[in-house]
Amino acid sequence: MIPGLKPKEATAIINSLLGGVVPKIGVQHITVGRSPEVDAFIQALEDVKQGHSMVKFWIGDFGSGKSFMLHLLNTVALKQKFVVANADFTPDNRLYANDGKGLALYAAIMDNVAIQTKPEGGALPVLLEKWIEQVLLQTGQNHQIPLTNIRQPQHLPLVQQSLMQTINDITEVGGFDFGLVVLKYYEGYISGDEGLKRNALKWLKGEYHTKTEARQELGVRDIIHDLNYYDMLKNWCKLFVHMGYSGFMINLDEAINLYKISTAVMREKNYEKILSIYNDCFQGKVNHLFINFAGTREVLENERRGLFSYHALKSRLETNKFETAAIRDFAQPVIRLLPLDxxxxxxxxxxxxxxxxxxxxxxxxxxxxxxxxxxxxxxxxxxxxxxxxxxxxxxxxxxxxxxxxxxxxxxxxxxxxELQVRDERPQDAFMADIEEL
The missing domain is CATH 1.10.8 (Helicase, Ruva Protein; domain 3)
Incomplete structure (x- = not known):
């Protein structure tokens, strides 16, 4: 019997692996051979807890365990009181876009926000309500108002002022509209107006596609879009830390879909966005943020389509020349996942x-x-x-x-x-170079 295994975890493990995907919960029970990577990751988490930010690239062949590793990192980070989120790059989800594909990535991230008590995702409403309760408690203490009375309508201006003060302190770009929407969520939370809460959550998750619709339903002048979603992620990170969490970790899998972008200009724009995030994290422009990318060796090393095709990234992501299969350096940005023996x-x-x-x-x-x-x-x-x-x-x-x-x-x-071996590698990824010619 495996110690600590819960029935829900066992079902998730078996059903997910039979379906060829990584289970969202319970991965710690089937982890083998990754102790050095996990130990180095825990040390990196400690650095992020202290206010640093970090970017890691998990590189391995198809089927080598990249997605599994990201889910394992989630389990570790949740226990260290991080807010975590996962999203896959797809043909419709990108870092940079001008047709809604960047916003789609943001929406996928926010839809999968998880905390230790809600590890499967969908934790954003829980976090918002936890923060509102913290603000209510603090406002009541500051103004000597009993917690049983602070929700009364006559105290609404005080609570609104406290909410906006916090948001103004922690946000930069887009803070005003972000604050107004949070106030709308609070109004719905106190009054029991589920429709108002739902609309506010829709805005916060990047699900409004026109300013007109957002203005009609919430009275705000702007929405989250392709060009400002990254600033909003940084705002969320600051809010989570303000609430008492260690930081915000975002896992972005299937980077092969950036490699497969057909137009060189758009592909380069996405790599430029990765560079911008990398510089923000390592130059101290953002705090308590941890972003993981996962992809194949082609995604990293291909000189025509991969990250190495963008010179500024190549110079930052080249492997430590002293590293070997036996002597590993897990402190560098790129972690190569070797096959299990x-x-x-x-x-x-x-x-x-x-x-x-x-x-x-x-x-x-x-x-x-x-x-x-x-x-x-x-x-x-x-x-x-x-x-x-x-x-x-x-x-x-x-x-x-x-x-x-x-x-x-x-x-x-x-x-x-009756066992047979099949080539399960996605052929379109390996044909990408040919298609571009």
Missing amino acids: NNEIFVLLKKLKEIFDFNYNVTLEISDGDIQQFMEELFNKPGAAEFLTPREVIRDFLNILSILRQNPGLDKQHLFG
Whole structure:
């Protein structure tokens, strides 16, 4: 039995991995072989807690565990009292755009805001209401008004003044409209007007696409858009820290979708935005912010389309020339994720078997020797050395466990013999250079 494993976590782990995706919760129970990376990350979190900011690039081959690593970082950061958020780059989500794709990325980030008591995301309303309660308590103490009375209509101006004072202290660009919308949320919170709360939250999450609509529903003059969303993220970071959180960590996965942008000018603009964020964090222009990017080696190293095609980024992201596979430098901005070795994969599969049994309340007759035989069958298949990834190993193993659970009379050895290795790499990513010619 795995210590501390909860039924909800076990279900999330099995269902997600069977579907080929990383579970949002419980990843700490299936972590193997990443202790040095996690230890270095914890040290980086301590620096961010002290007011520094940081950017990390997690680089590895397709299926090497980049997304898993980001989810593991979430679990660690949540325990360190960070607010965290995840978003994937897609053809419709970018860092820089002039057609709403930057705003779409912001909306995805804010929709996935998580805290330790709500790790699956959707925590923004919880955070807003927690902050409002803090302001109510502080306002009551400052003016000697009992907490039971501070919500009364006659005290509304005092509370509004306190809310706006805090916002003015912590925000820079867009602070006025941000403050007005938070006041609208407060009005809805106190009066029980769910419609007003919903509209305010819609604005704060970047879901208004026209100023006219926002003005009609909230009376504000501006909205969050492609050109100001990053400033708004910095405002949120300051607000979270003001509330008592350690900082704001944002994970941005699937950077291959920036690499695949077809026009060189737009691709360069996105890389320029990465450079701007990088400089802000390492030059002290923003505090308590931690941003992680995840991508393949092509995303980083390709001289024509990757980050190295932008000279200012290449000079900052080149690997420490003294680093080797045996001697690692986890303090540098780029962390290369090396593949799990066979011993680590064996330990991982043993853990997954325990979690599977716990989830379904069964005890499948799969011994350590059976796991070793499964690995030998799979790793000796044609193409295994080139194409086999941890993702495929895990899914094949869980698929066999699922079949055996529902068909206990089947021969394990026969199932092992049916294993095949497939090339699961997305072909369009590797064809991008050709398409540009």
